[in-house]
Amino acid sequence: MDELARIEIDPTPRGVVARISGEIDISNVGAVKRKLTDAVTSASPGLVVDVSGTTYLDSSGVYLLFELARALEGRRQQMCVVAPPTTPSTRVLLITGFDHIVPVMSTVEEAIEKVGARAPAAPA
Amino acid sequence: MRADLDAFRSGYLAAFQSYLAGGGETGLESAYELGREAVAGELSLLELAGIHHEVLADCLAGAPEGQLERVARAGTDFFRESLSTFEMIQRGFGEAQETARLEQRHAAQLRGLADAALALNSTLSVDEMLALLGERACAIVGADHSVVRLAADGADGLRRPVREPGRLIAPLIDRDEQALGLIELSGKREGEFTEDDESIVVQLAHMASVAIENARLYELQRGIAMELQSNLLPESLPEIPGVAADYRYSAGGDGEVGGDWFEVIPLAGGRVGMAIGDVVGRGLPAAKMMGHLRPALRAYALDGEPPALVAEHMARFVRMLDRDQMSTCVYAVLEPSTGELRCSNAGHPPPLVLTGDGRADFLVGSPGLPLGVATDYEYGELRATLEPGSTVLLYTDGLVEKRGEPLDVGLERLREVAAGAPVEPLEELCEQVLEALVKEAPGDDVALLAVRVLPPDAGPLELELPAEPGALAELRRRLGAWLVLAGAGEDEAYDMVLATCEAAANAVEHAYGPSEARFRVTAQAEEGEVTIEVHDRGAWRPQRDPRRGRGIGVMRELMDDVSVTSNDGGTNVRLRRRLGEGPQHGRARAHRD
Numbered sequence: 232m233d234e235l236a237r238i239e240i241d242p243t244p245r246g247v248v249a250r251i252s253g254e255i256d257i258s259n260v261g262a263v264k265r266k267l268t269d270a271v272t273s274a275s276p277g278l279v280v281d282v283s284g285t286t287y288l289d290s291s292g293v294y295l296l297f298e299l300a301r302a303l304e305g306r307r308q309q310m311c312v313v314a315p316p317t318t319p320s321t322r323v324l325l326i327t328g329f330d331h332i333v334p335v336m337s338t339v340e341e342a343i344e345k346v347g348a349r350a351p352a353a354p355a
Numbered sequence: 356m357r358a359d360l361d362a363f364r365s366g367y368l369a370a371f372q373s374y375l376a377g378g379g380e381t382g383l384e385s386a387y388e389l390g391r392e393a394v395a396g397e398l399s400l401l402e403l404a405g406i407h408h409e410v411l412a413d414c415l416a417g418a419p420e421g422q423l424e425r426v427a428r429a430g431t432d433f434f435r436e437s438l439s440t441f442e443m444i445q446r447g448f449g450e451a452q453e454t455a456r457l458e459q460r461h462a463a464q465l466r467g468l469a470d471a472a473l474a475l476n477s478t479l480s481v482d483e484m485l486a487l488l489g490e491r492a493c494a495i496v497g498a499d500h501s502v503v504r505l506a507a508d509g510a511d512g513l514r515r516p517v518r519e520p521g522r523l524i525a526p527l528i529d530r531d532e533q534a535l536g537l538i539e540l541s542g543k544r545e546g547e548f549t550e551d552d553e554s555i556v557v558q559l560a561h562m563a564s565v566a567i568e569n570a571r572l573y574e575l576q577r578g579i580a581m582e583l584q585s586n587l588l589p590e591s592l593p594e595i596p597g598v599a600a601d602y603r604y605s606a607g608g609d610g611e612v613g614g615d616w617f618e619v620i621p622l623a624g625g626r627v628g629m630a631i632g633d634v635v636g637r638g639l640p641a642a643k644m645m646g647h648l649r650p651a652l653r654a655y656a657l658d659g660e661p662p663a664l665v666a667e668h669m670a671r672f673v674r675m676l677d678r679d680q681m682s683t684c685v686y687a688v689l690e691p692s693t694g695e696l697r698c699s700n701a702g703h704p705p706p707l708v709l710t711g712d713g714r715a716d717f718l719v720g721s722p723g724l725p726l727g728v729a730t731d732y733e734y735g736e737l738r739a740t741l742e743p744g745s746t747v748l749l750y751t752d753g754l755v756e757k758r759g760e761p762l763d764v765g766l767e768r769l770r771e772v773a774a775g776a777p778v779e780p781l782e783e784l785c786e787q788v789l790e791a792l793v794k795e796a797p798g799d800d801v802a803l804l805a806v807r808v809l810p811p812d813a814g815p816l817e818l819e820l821p822a823e824p825g826a827l828a829e830l831r832r833r834l835g836a837w838l839v840l841a842g843a844g845e846d847e848a849y850d851m852v853l854a855t856c857e858a859a860a861n862a863v864e865h866a867y868g869p870s871e872a873r874f875r876v877t878a879q880a881e882e883g884e885v886t887i888e889v890h891d892r893g894a895w896r897p898q899r900d901p902r903r904g905r906g907i908g909v910m911r912e913l914m915d916d917v918s919v920t921s922n923d924g925g926t927n928v929r930l931r932r933r934l935g936e937g938p939q940h941g942r943a944r945a946h947r948d
Contacts, residue, residue: 235828254831257860258824286623287831289856290906319849326912 245347252284277309358396386436499542597691613800614641632684711744753799
């Protein structure tokens with residue numbers, strides 16, 4: 232899609248897993264959003280966005296994740312973000328308080344569990 | 356037994372008188388007998404001549420007038436006869452001498468041949484061989500001119516030697532009985548070319564043919580190996596912020612390609628991977644092996660694995676490639692902002708760490724096994740902290756090994772030379788170390804790699820970029836590199852890049868009309884504090900836009916101080932942060948650990 236970021240989509244029965252490697256900034260945030268939105272069918276329990284391999288994520292990227300989570304929530308689908316503490320992107324998720332709005336997990340397994348459980352989204 | 360001279364004289368007188376009395380018709384055999392007696396009695400030719408003259412004088416004195424001439428003539432005949440034994444012996448001696456002379460000459464020729472063989476085999480250049488062949492052949496047979504021609508240069512396919520008046524030609528025949536060329540000699544100094552000359556030149560030509568064939572084969576192989584090696588060694592080292600690097604490579608004296616290699620690899624987060632290795636052996640196989648090792652190491656290094664794991668992967672890789680081929684290597688990762696050096700050693704001489712004030716210490720610890728020795732082996736890791744201005748030297752054994760000398764002595768020599776060499780500039784250090792040590796122990800290949808941690812002394816950064824979203828990626832690279840130079844750690848640099856890009860994203864998204872589509876970023880480091888300014892020519896009000904508000908919030912979390920000023924000239928965002936302390940406030944700090 233784009234030189235900065237690469238997205239791998241893995242549509243498991245318990246939720247779609249999207250692995251983003253590379254960088255997200257205002258130059259590609261729109262494209263990333265389309266790709267993620269298209270990946271989630273209405274039949275899927277939800278979306279796991281794995282940013283473990285994302286080396287750069289700015290506030291526009293955080294805002295994208297926030298919007299996406301809200302849209303899915305409206306469709307009764309759960310979104311989780313995977314960002315282990317050592318991942319660079321984790322910093323900006325914490326700084327912006329994103330983790331208070333959308334669940335941020337350390338592993339894909341935990342996130343899948345959360346999504347598969349169709350738990351209601353954490354209150355904003 | 357020595358004869359009595361008087362008795363001999365009496366005998367000589369009696370025999371001569373009897374010869375005279377016989378009218379010169381009989382008694383000459385007695386003269387022959389006297390000669391034999393003289394030789395047996397060890398009389399010299401002079402003594403015999405003396406006796407003859409005394410006897411003749413006596414006889415002449417007693418001879419009647421008119422008989423003098425007859426007596427004198429008879430005396431000459433008699434004396435000549437007595438000399439015949441001497442003459443025979445003399446002739447035998449002469450022949451023996453001549454034989455000895457010829458044999459000596461042949462021996463000299465054989466010696467010449469052996470010398471020539473040695474000379475031919477101690478060069479590897481075909482041109483030199485051809486010159487040597489002509490020169491030596493002339494010297495051996497005593498000729499003035501030689502011409503050596505190769506079949507490739509249009510010489511005809513002569514297969515047998517030709518010897519004719521004034522010239523001698525011998526073919527150069529290779530192992531497959533193909534005519535390689537010929538050597539032609541002329542201008543023989545004494546007489547004509549002989550059978551001996553021919554046989555010796557044929558032998559010499561044969562030896563030269565073998566040597567030429569070997570040299571051609573060798574040059575072919577060497578050409579391939581050299582080509583391989585020049586493709587394999589880096590043409591230049593990558594430029595990496597925060598470090599200076601230089602290398603030297605010196606090929607061994609025999610001109611054959613060696614298995615020494617090295618790498619400098621920029622890694623994620625501003626770290627630097629560096630490696631040096633030595634494939635045991637020389638020539639094409641070593642060059643080929645090296646060709647496998649370098650990309651493998653790069654791949655493992657770029658995976659970001661710690662040195663010990665990279666060494667383990669390499670060991671397994673080498674083992675898989677060729678069980679007979681052994682090689683050694685050191686792989687180290689340097690974090691320029693902190694000077695932290697982590698290093699694993701697979702049977703290689705220890706890295707030398709040289710401080711800015713000239714202290715030199717080896718990075719020792721028990722070195723691991725060479726690569727290719729064992730499949731499952733755990734490598735240890737050595738750590739050191741390099742102060743700014745310190746240099747780590749990686750090298751191959753050619754720099755410190757000298758025949759008949761313990762390795763410790765060579766290592767100590769390196770330590771002393773490195774400690775005594777000028778620290779600045781780096782290339783001078785490399786030059787002096789190489790020169791001093793290669794002079795001491797020439798012959799082997801030497802690779803030397805020096806990586807220095809630069810003091811965090813970055814001049815101000817000034818960037819002017821197009822106000823397009825695509826410019827942000829470039830801003831991240833340039834600012835990130837500058838921050839490493841300024842002494843920022845990996846996390847600090849990440850934070851400041853993120854904060855700056857938030858400000859720049861505002862500039863790109865909001866501050867512009869199409870006509871003024873550029874923005875400026877400046878950065879400077881002073882007394883441990885970094886100040887970054889992002890300036891555009893528009894005006895934006897962060898608080899009105901929730902997303903922009905988040906951008907400002909991110910900046911405030913990441914920096915110690917953020918100020919935004921807007922006026923007619925545009926908007927200026929100034930970001931400041933002290934180095935080495937983490938942001939002074941905010942959640943980011945609390946969550947970091």
